[in-house]
Each structure stands twice: as structure tokens, then as C-alpha cells.
Amino acid sequence: MKKLSIIVPCYNEEDVVSLFYQETHKAVTSIPDLDYEFIFIDDGSKDHTLDILRVLSCQDKNCHYLSFSRNFGKEAAMYAGLEQSCGDYCVIMDADLQHPPVLLASMYQALTQEGYDCCAGKRIGREGDGALRGFLSRSFYKIIQNMTHMDMSDGAGDFRMMNRKMVEAILQMKEYNRYTKGIFSFVGFETKWLEFHNVQRAAGTSKWNLGSLFSYAFDGILSFSTAPLKLPGILGAFLLLLSFLLGGLGLAQQIFFHHNMGTLYFVSDIVIFLSSLQMMMIFILGEYLSKDYLENKNRPIYIVREQDSKPAAANVYDITPIRRNAI
Numbered sequence: 001m002k003k004l005s006i007i008v009p010c011y012n013e014e015d016v017v018s019l020f021y022q023e024t025h026k027a028v029t030s031i032p033d034l035d036y037e038f039i040f041i042d043d044g045s046k047d048h049t050l051d052i053l054r055v056l057s058c059q060d061k062n063c064h065y066l067s068f069s070r071n072f073g074k075e076a077a078m079y080a081g082l083e084q085s086c087g088d089y090c091v092i093m094d095a096d097l098q099h100p101p102v103l104l105a106s107m108y109q110a111l112t113q114e115g116y117d118c119c120a121g122k123r124i125g126r127e128g129d130g131a132l133r134g135f136l137s138r139s140f141y142k143i144i145q146n147m148t149h150m151d152m153s154d155g156a157g158d159f160r161m162m163n164r165k166m167v168e169a170i171l172q173m174k175e176y177n178r179y180t181k182g183i184f185s186f187v188g189f190e191t192k193w194l195e196f197h198n199v200q201r202a203a204g205t206s207k208w209n210l211g212s213l214f215s216y217a218f219d220g221i222l223s224f225s226t227a228p229l230k231l232p233g234i235l236g237a238f239l240l241l242l243s244f245l246l247g248g249l250g251l252a253q254q255i256f257f258h259h260n261m262g263t264l265y266f267v268s269d270i271v272i273f274l275s276s277l278q279m280m281m282i283f284i285l286g287e288y289l290s291k292d293y294l295e296n297k298n299r300p301i302y303i304v305r306e307q308d309s310k311p312a313a314a315n316v317y318d319i320t321p322i323r324r325n326a327i
Helices: 017-029 049-059 074-084 101-112 131-148 164-171 180-187 210-224 227-257 261-297 321-326
Strands: 002-010 034-042 063-068 089-092 118-124 156-163 191-197 304-307
Touching: 002 017, 002 074, 002 101, 017 034, 017 049, 017 101, 034 049, 034 074, 049 063, 063 074, 074 089, 074 164, 074 180, 089 101, 089 164, 101 118, 101 156, 101 191, 156 164, 156 180, 164 180
Parallel strands: 002 034, 002 089, 034 063, 118 191
Antiparallel strands: 063 304, 089 156, 118 156
16 A cells, blocks of 8 residues: 655644644545555744644544754755655645645546656636735746746645655755755656645635745745856946946047036946945855855754654655754
């Protein structure tokens, strides 16, 4: 009998995590000849999420959890879930029920009967996101696809079911600054897309605001593209031509019109403009250096404070023993 590991990152989800378990348990147990396990990752929640996970773990022997020592972020939570999983297949789902559990059967069929390595959900529409947030999200995916030349289209999220071979490939990528959407695309494998309509959260509120989304998008660009490092050369060439043009205009004013104020204005404006560009380029270089700095520290991706009595995944798949010993 095959086994499915359901990986669920949780951060302050006390209002919805029980409902998620009920709906997803109903969906997964309806699939014939399939064993399952829930792996809930408490990402340093400040509410009663961990208490609910303890209860679920006692009620269902196939329900497991681990709790981080602090908030390490969703990327670390997904990595931890994959690392702790022992199923032949793994699926990552959000606890807010925006990833429809009814799609699990179709995903499982795509992997077991149609020969795909991965089946991913692709969200259609952005109802409830707001006009500004929807516009920014669509623009980001267009930009990152052009920069990285990888398949990271709008609506392609973390909701996907993968076979063990793909999971092992993902776990081999141990960078501290993780952008899992890019990692999914980087490792490749045959992927089938299932479209589903966006739905509102079943309960609670989203933990993502515009600031955190901007930060996440910026991390994604820095993790999978070096295009921003080419900006200084492009802007330098443009500014060189601009300086020749403005210098010619200033010289023409002095020769033909005997005006000095125009030249002073242009010079002062260009100095300010160039200063701002220099600061922007230094900022981009600093961001890349900071990412490299954190990678070289080789810190653990996450630290576990508490987990149930589930045997460590290393007993089944010994993929990253060094990282697991570090935590």
C-alpha cells in the first residue's frame, strides 16, 4: 500500500486548523488503497495552534506535528515537513483551506496512473486579494519569469503533490535563503497542472501583508536571478550617453547664448541623480552579499522545540543526516 504525507505549515491558525484536518481527512480516506500521514509544522505560533495539534496527534495516530523554537517562516516549515516525511508521495497544503482537499484524488491519479512526477494546483483569478495586490502579484510573476527563464507563472503556488524522487531532489538543495517556488521549477520533473478557483480563507486572517509580499518577491528574484547585477552596466552606459548630451547642451548655451545658469542646473540635477543611482546599486550588491553571508554561516534552516513521538524520517530516507543532526 502506498503512503501519502500531507505537509501543513501553520502559523497562528487556531481558528481553522481543526476544520482543515476534518475536510482533508475526509478527502484522503476516500482514496482507495492509500495510507496517509499528516505532518503539521507549527512555525512559532503565538496562539493555541500547538495545543490543537497536540490533541489531533493524540486522536489520530497518523497525525504528527513538530513545533519550531521560533518563527522561521513558511519556507523553512515546508522544508522541515518534506524532511520529516516518509510517504511515497508528499503534498504541501495551506491550513486555511484555500488549497481544496477535493483535488487530492485527482493529484494522486496523475502521479500513479498518468506517469507524472508532480501534480500542482494553479489558482485561477484573485478574488478577494484586492486590485492592487492582484496587479502587483501578476507583475511580479512576469518579471521573475523573464529574469530567471523558469516556469513560475501567476497562480502557481506551493499546493502540489510530488513523488519521492522529486522530494529527494528538493531536499538536496539546502540553501538557507529558500524560495520554494523557484526550487520546484529548478529541479524540473514532469508536472501536471490542475486549475482551481481562488476561494476565501475558511477562518482567520491572512498573515501576508503588502510588506511581507514585497520582501518575499524580492527574495525570490535574488535567489534565482543575477539580472539585477547587470543593472549598473546598463545604467552606466545610458548615463555616459546622457552626460555627453548634457555636456554638449551646456557648452552650446555658453557659446551661443552666454547662459551659465542652465549649465549649473543640469550639473546639480545630474549629481543628485547619479548619487541616487549609486546608492541603489550599492543596495543591490549589498543584498546579494548579505545572502551569501548567511549561506556561508551554514546555520540550520529550522530548530525544533517540540514534536510528537513519530520516528525521525532519517530512519526511512537518510537524505540529509548532517542537517538533521544540527537541529
